[in-house]
Amino acid sequence: MKGVIFTELFGLIEQTQGEKFLDDLIDACDLPSCGAYTSVGTYNYSEMQTLVTELSKRSGLPAADLLEKFGFHLFKRFHLLYPNLFVDHTCPLHFLTQVELVIHKEVLKLYPEAELPSFNTVAKSTNSLELEYRSKRGLAPLALGLIKGCLAHFGSMGTVTMEVWEEGYNAVLFKIRLNP
Numbered sequence: 001m002k003g004v005i006f007t008e009l010f011g012l013i014e015q016t017q018g019e020k021f022l023d024d025l026i027d028a029c030d031l032p033s034c035g036a037y038t039s040v041g042t043y044n045y046s047e048m049q050t051l052v053t054e055l056s057k058r059s060g061l062p063a064a065d066l067l068e069k070f071g072f073h074l075f076k077r078f079h080l081l082y083p084n085l086f087v088d089h090t091c092p093l094h095f096l097t098q099v100e101l102v103i104h105k106e107v108l109k110l111y112p113e114a115e116l117p118s119f120n121t122v123a124k125s126t127n128s129l130e131l132e133y134r135s136k137r138g139l140a141p142l143a144l145g146l147i148k149g150c151l152a153h154f155g156s157m158g159t160v161t162m163e164v165w166e167e168g169y170n171a172v173l174f175k176i177r178l179n180p
């Protein structure tokens, strides 16, 4: 998993819980990288699982809720970090259809070792979209937060539901509907 995801998670934890909380969390996790991430580095995905599990224990919140909150925050950060990927976009639904076709392809050019999920558009109309998510990393709750962050970014109101197809969040169906 790319370091940018870890550094952004740490940024959010530090901002909301403080530096000491983050230092204690890192100490408790006993991570192979010792938590010394750089945004361009690549780390084992299991470190993200360890961090989120420990965070869940310490906050009392389910891991899926934490990942969703992180995803919402991450979308805003992606806009700041990779503004060129947002050029020409005005519609959140169109943006979401481009994640698989264009955006993650650009991510792979930047970071050839990135491990990305697959998004398949299964239904689409002017105000709704159904997206199938598949990944062996099971980060669908992160995607849920990113999708909600995408709607908020474009100033759109609507509903996003996640139908879990496989235990472990490896395959889910997102139904996104914008308010008329």
Ligand code: HEM
Pocket: 001, 002, 003, 004, 005, 078, 079, 082, 085, 086, 096, 099, 103, 104, 107, 113, 114, 115, 116, 117, 135, 136, 137, 138, 139, 140, 142, 143, 144, 146, 147, 150
């Ligand atoms: C400009 C927007 C975006 C950028 C720059 C971006 C970039 C990235 C990067 C760098 C990773 C890490 C890959 C790795 O760790 O090896 C990633 C993973 C991921 N992205 Fe995106 N992404 C964007 C938009 C989105 C959106 C809108 C969604 C949801 C629909 C999404 C869903 C995910 C998920 C769920 C992962 C975790 C990996 C997995 O589930 O297997 N991304 N993305």
